[in-house]
Amino acid sequence: MTTAPTELRTIGILGAGRVGTAVARQALKAGYEVKIATAKSASEISLIVEIITPGAIAVDAAEAASADLVVIAVPLHKYRTLDPELLAGLTAIDVMNYWAPIDGELDDFEGDPRTSSEIIQAYLPETRIVKSLNHIGYHDLEEDGREPGSPDRRALALASDDEEAKALVAGFIDRLGYDAVDAGPLSAGRAYQPGTEIFASAHNAEQMRALLEAAKQPAPS
Amino acid sequence: MGETMEIGAYSFGDTQRHEDGSLRSTHEAVRNLHEAIVHADEVGLDYFGVGEHHTTTMPASSPGATIAAAAAATKQIILGSAASIISTDDPVRVYQQFATADAISGGGRIEITAGRGSSVETFPLFGYDLGDHDELYANKLNLLMTISESDSEEVTWSGSRRPDIPNLAVVPRPVQGRMPIWLATGGNAGSSARAGQLGLPVSYGIIGGAPHRFAPLAELYRETAKRAGHPEENIKVSVAAMGLIAPTKEEALERFYPGWYNLNVEMGRLRGWPEPDPNAYYAQANAPGAYYIGDPDEVAERIVHLHGHMGHMRHFLQMDIGGLPQDHLLESITLLATEVKPRVERLLAKK
Numbered sequence: 001m002t003t004a005p006t007e008l009r010t011i012g013i014l015g016a017g018r019v020g021t022a023v024a025r026q027a028l029k030a031g032y033e034v035k036i037a038t039a040k041s042a043s044e045i046s047l048i049v050e051i052i053t054p055g056a057i058a059v060d061a062a063e064a065a066s067a068d069l070v071v072i073a074v075p076l077h078k079y080r081t082l083d084p085e086l087l088a089g090l091t092a093i094d095v096m097n098y099w100a101p102i103d104g105e106l107d108d109f110e111g112d113p114r115t116s117s118e119i120i121q122a123y124l125p126e127t128r129i130v131k132s133l134n135h136i137g138y139h140d141l142e143e144d145g146r147e148p149g150s151p152d153r154r155a156l157a158l159a160s161d162d163e164e165a166k167a168l169v170a171g172f173i174d175r176l177g178y179d180a181v182d183a184g185p186l187s188a189g190r191a192y193q194p195g196t197e198i199f200a201s202a203h204n205a206e207q208m209r210a211l212l213e214a215a216k217q218p219a220p221s
Numbered sequence: 222m223g224e225t226m227e228i229g230a231y232s233f234g235d236t237q238r239h240e241d242g243s244l245r246s247t248h249e250a251v252r253n254l255h256e257a258i259v260h261a262d263e264v265g266l267d268y269f270g271v272g273e274h275h276t277t278t279m280p281a282s283s284p285g286a287t288i289a290a291a292a293a294a295t296k297q298i299i300l301g302s303a304a305s306i307i308s309t310d311d312p313v314r315v316y317q318q319f320a321t322a323d324a325i326s327g328g329g330r331i332e333i334t335a336g337r338g339s340s341v342e343t344f345p346l347f348g349y350d351l352g353d354h355d356e357l358y359a360n361k362l363n364l365l366m367t368i369s370e371s372d373s374e375e376v377t378w379s380g381s382r383r384p385d386i387p388n389l390a391v392v393p394r395p396v397q398g399r400m401p402i403w404l405a406t407g408g409n410a411g412s413s414a415r416a417g418q419l420g421l422p423v424s425y426g427i428i429g430g431a432p433h434r435f436a437p438l439a440e441l442y443r444e445t446a447k448r449a450g451h452p453e454e455n456i457k458v459s460v461a462a463m464g465l466i467a468p469t470k471e472e473a474l475e476r477f478y479p480g481w482y483n484l485n486v487e488m489g490r491l492r493g494w495p496e497p498d499p500n501a502y503y504a505q506a507n508a509p510g511a512y513y514i515g516d517p518d519e520v521a522e523r524i525v526h527l528h529g530h531m532g533h534m535r536h537f538l539q540m541d542i543g544g545l546p547q548d549h550l551l552e553s554i555t556l557l558a559t560e561v562k563p564r565v566e567r568l569l570a571k572k
Contacts, residue, residue, distance in 0.1 A: 016410055016411065017409055017410070017411065018408060018409055018410075021410055038411075047414065047441065047444060047445060047448070048410045048411065048414055048441060051437050051440050051441040051444060052410045052437050052438065052441055077352065099492070101491045101492050101493075102340075102341070102492060103341070103351075104341045104344060104351035104354075105351070106352075139429055139430035139431075139434075143430075194492070194493055195493035196493070197495065199493070200493060200494050200495045201495055201498075
């Protein structure tokens with residue numbers, strides 16, 4: 001995880017809600033070029049983007065998909081509005097959560113033993129999905145970022161079945177101001193879904209590794 | 222500029238607690254809420270909003286009934302919902318209830334604030350499918366606005382999530398012809414743009430993070446409304462936030478904490494949060510955090526500070542979360558009306 005590619009320059013963000021716009025502002029602060037798309041046309045969201053995420057560019061989904069890295073920040077129940085062909089071949093961070101007490105039960109996720117990100121991966125088979133940024137509040141994302149090496153630097157977990165994609169995202173997370181901690185394959189994202197200790201509060205890298213390790217152990221019987 | 226600021230309160234009618242932490246009765250909570258509204262009117266608070274929730278800890282399930290009763294028992298205070306969950310109610314019924322309260326009040330003091338609802342408890346309760354949330358909200362808001370904007374008692378409307386209304390009377394009509402309809406949002410940019418496009422006044426619920434970070438949303442709202450050509454008098458911003466006033470900051474912090482703790486334990490049980498962290502409390506309870514907790518000087522200064530960022534015309538506080546004792550609620554309402562409000566006016570006049 002030490003060979004973060006350096007050519008990452010443009011971030012495409014799908015979704016202009018609270019999470020998408022917070023990621024956009026933090027990415028702009030980190031010096032990336034940011035393109036934002038929603039289900040609406042670029043011209044319909046241009047004012048939102050101009051005022052809420054100054055410096056970012058409103059685009060159509062096709063152009064957001066031309067970025068070096070894509071962030072999927074649409075409401076989870078709208079995931080089927082994503083175009084698998086458009087996102088084929090890309091690395092994408094899945095920041096969405098299945099959180100039934102808040103958003104209600106969704107049939108696609110309720111009866112399925114897989115994590116929400118695994119279901120998204122199956123829906124987007126040609127996209128390299130990395131689960132991360134889902135377990136930090138959108139206020140916190142813009143406030144808790146620190147320089148590398150800061151003693152109070154917060155850690156964010158990431159999981160993916162693709163090592164190269166994980167390295168790319170680890171570099172992005174580091175630039176946003178967080179220590180990236182590898183949780184393992186995409187299924188390991190279970191350890192920081194809603195309802196887990198990692199999801200519910202802030203941790204440094206050491207604590208994060210310990211919690212991820214503990215999550216791998218079988219539950220005491 | 223002669224900026225003015227309405228100062229108010231809102232409540233979900235939180236149920237008070239016994240000494241051992243167990244809940245008192247929900248009917249007592251509703252009665253306390255009524256008493257608090259009447260008190261707020263007597264001491265000169267500008268606004269009181271009743272928020273719709275349907276839980277044992279927050280039993281203010283019928284803002285319309287609460288506000289109709291308060292309309293009869295008060296003289297000057299503006300009364301509204303904060304907010305009515307329009308997605309899962311019938312806008313005709315909501316409008317009729319508030320128009321009835323308007324008639325009882327003598328006219329001009331009743332408003333509706335329409336929201337999506339941040340929790341989903343109303344969906345199973347009223348038999349709606351959560352998968353329809355977006356369409357329900359858009360449809361019902363459209364109907365509510367159609368009724369509100371109708372120049373006659375007869376309303377005609379058609380949509381996809383409710384039977385059509387073919388030129389039927391929706392009565393009573395408000396005494397002054399129109400009743401203000403506000404749009405409530407928790408800070409989604411799309412909602413601010415929607416309020417601006419519709420030309421509705423907007424109410425921001427700010428429950429976490431630094432409130433001044435909502436400033437770009439207010440700017441987006443105003444700019445969208447301007448480009449859509451809406452008249453300036455309808456373009457208004459209000460802010461709903463948590464807070465409590467006591468004679469000293471220390472007392473305010475001590476009084477608010479148990480309720481904050483209770484609320485977080487309750488929400489944590491539903492949402493899988495950990496044990497509430499006192500550090501998180503203090504982070505929110507001190508500037509630039511989200512809670513307006515303090516003595517009258519501090520709270521007035523913080524309201525005026527936010528006004529510099531958002532230009533809002535109403536700031537109202539939720540004080541009785543988690544079962545705040547009634548005497549602390551009433552004292553806070555008194556301080557808000559008699560100590561905070563004049564300070565806010567003085568500070569704004571100096572600008």
